[in-house]
Amino acid sequence: MTATADDRADVLHKAGLDGQNRTALGRMLGTGDVGYAEEGDDGVMRATVTIPEDQLIFSPSIIVFPHGGDIELTIINDDKNTHCALLPHNGDPKIIWLVNHSKGTARLNLDGPGAYWYGSTTGNDEGRGLTAALVMGGEVPDSAKLDRPPQPRP
Amino acid sequence: MTDYVDAGEAVAHRTLSNVKGEAPATRNVDYDRIKGAKSEPENWLTYYGSYDGQRYSPLDQINKSNVRKLSPAWVFQAGSTGMHSGASTYSFEASPLVVDGVMYVSGPDGKVWAIDPTTGDELWRYKHASPFDTSLCCGNVNRGVAVGHGKVYMYTLNAHLIALDATTGEKVWDTTNGDVRAGESGSAAPLIVKDMVVVGSAGGEFGVRGHLDAFDAQTGERRWRCYTVPKPGEPGSETWPEDGEAWQRGGANCWITPTYDPELELLFQGTGNPAPDFDGGVREGDNLYTDSVVAIDVNSGEIRWHYQFTPHDLWDYDSTMENLLFDAPDGRKLLAHADKNGYFFVIDRTNGELVRVFPFVDRITWGEITPDGKVTPKIYPDEEGVPVHFWPGPAGGKEWTHMSYNPQTGLIYIPVQEVGATATRRRREFKESIPYWGAGVAVDLDDHYGFVSAVDPTTGEEKWRWNHEYPMCASNITTAGGLVFQGTPSGEFVALDAETGEKLWQFQCGSGHHSSPTVYSVDGRQYVAVPTGWGGWVEGFLPGLLGAAAGDALFCFALPED
Secondary structure (H helix, E strand, O other): OOOOOOOHHHHHHHOOOOOOOOOOOOOOOOOOOEEEOEEOOOOOEEEEEEEOOOOOOOEOOEEEEOOOEEEEEEEEEOOOOOEEEEEOOOEOOEEEEEOOOEEEEEEEEEOOOEEEEEEOOOOOHHHHOOEEEEEEOOOOOHHHOOOOOOOOOO | OOOOEEEEEOEEHHHHOOOOOOOOOOOOOOHHHHHOHHHOOOOEOOOOOOOOOOOEEOOOOOOOOOHHHOEEEEEEEOOOOOOOOOOOOOOOOOOOEEEOOEEEEEOOOOEEEEEOOOOOOEEEEEEOOOOOOOOOOOOOOOOOOEEEOOEEEEEOOOOEEEEEEOOOOOEEEEEEOOOHHHOOEOOOOOEEEOOEEEEEOEOHHHOOEOEEEEEEOOOOOEEEEEEOOOOOOOOOHHHOOOOOOHHHHOEOOOOOOOEEEOOOOEEEEEOOOEOOOOOHHHOOOOOOOOOEEEEEEOOOOOEEEEEEOOOOOOOOOOOOOOOEEEEOOOOOEEEEEEOOOOEEEEEEOOOOOEEEEEEOOOOOOOEEEOOOOOEEEOOOOOOOOOEEEEOOOOOOOOOOOOOEEEOOOOEEEEEEEEOOEEEEEOOOOOOOOOOOOOEEEEEOOOOOEEEEEEEOOOOOOEEEEEEEOOOOOOOEEEEOOOEEEEEOOOOEEEEEEOOOOOEEEEEEOOOOOOOOOEEEEEOOEEEEEEEEOOOOOHHHHOHHHOOOOOOOEEEEEEOOOO
16 A cells, blocks of 8 residues: 555554554654744744644654754643653754753754754653654755766756 | 743753863874874874874883783773664774873764873763764764864764864864765865865765865865866876766765875875776776875875776775885885785885785685786676676775784784675666665675785785684784784784784774774873774675674773782
């Protein structure tokens, strides 16, 4: 059986892969929503992520940024349990502790293009579903590109 | 619902550790100090210990008479958190540097540490966030840093050259130097020469165009770039198809640190395989400057001469490994190179003239190189879908891991791999960032072995051999104490008698070796440090140990103080 992009959410739901303790024990990684960051006049890209009650997931679980750079991420724990977030950052990962019903901020710097995972590094939150991605789009500067004609891409 | 509890702002992970945050200030390391590195044997100032790549330490406190007492002084565990690229292929491949009582070492996944080299205490750490999806042919690895001008330089997995403050680890500048969308990456240790930092590209398995670059050490501004595949009309372009696009994806990456002769002002850079690795039909010709040593003018970035070890390579025989500089008894300036293709070359480093070539492995079936340097291919994947077995396999008789030269014995100690492989040509179209091998490849799971070969480079005579059931996949180092230290894939770190090859000592580190050990001293006590951690391109150099224990520990050994 195959799924198209349009009906993927339905297929995941029918298969019991989009929630806790259904087919699998936890929620399959990468089955959540996709969100987009907004770039402010100051060049900082901002987004908000929440942990919904009893879902053990960061929502959106994939946030797309237009390019690498400075990021301000607002993180809200709406769950009735305590979690955290260990996030990638140039210099050293950053960690924030998120008790029940809490809200905090992470200021990050990440290169683009490329994808980065982060997660709640307590117990096995990461395996249950609290693993999510920050995806940087864009291209490297022209000065970093190879001196050759444009090449075909997949 | 009440207002949210204020969780505050995320903090650096290291603030929740015992890392001290600062390293003692050292004397400035500049060009003159690195040129004279052998005059301060307590330090290991640059990647090979000295510009000549000899990996020789003049220290002799640890010697043949007492090495059996060598014991662990401390162990540093790198560890990891969260999901990272190459989660199953990371390896601790670096060569630690030591400057005036501070050790600087890089690890997998963008990590750099300053460490107290007498205790193993972590002084500061830096971690470059590395995209999970970076194209990495051969694992999440980094081979080391350069230290100088008050900074520590590292080339990141995503091809950024970064400079850190040597006392705090804080980033000073960051220059993007490669195109990760094209499949470029970074793994080599940078080299400081004059007021510049030199580093080469990786990504030859993805069909990129190799290059070596030099940057202003203070600002990160690029001074020059030397492409190792010529464009049409440039010297060497006649070795590529005239009407094709092959040169644009030609490979010849520079993923190992060059050696350097300050008198000639030449960098000796080994270059990688052509792309696609095994399908020569789409790139007829010798394919310069792949699989070569290129002598590059450090001031201009221009190629002065070259010598190609495997013209029109069809076996993935990179020649990126070191070109070790030494002088003949008559004073002739020479260069020694043990190639993946199983032959050992001695070359006049002033002009690229071949002096001597001889095999240093037992099994060579891909072809033959005569004593005067004539290359005759014999077995290669040239028919679509037909498997071809050859020795050495694509990891070579010796891969990037480094040999060493002891001026006391006049011998070069080569870590040798005896592993074959089967390649079946499978032509495919080129697409940026997708592996571009042109074959299916399976390296032998058995019938492999290894040894350290002690060779007289002036005659080609093998003086002794230390045998092991597994190929040697780690660099060695030799000392004035009459010793050669070698790590094995099965975890042993051994000391050999440099004159006879007799094993005098060993310690089981718990994970295989695929790195470059370092020798130094602090306050009169000599140490030997070796990163361990089996990983990298194991499926290429020893798939028979793909299931061996991983690890990422830095071991440091010394004689008991009492």
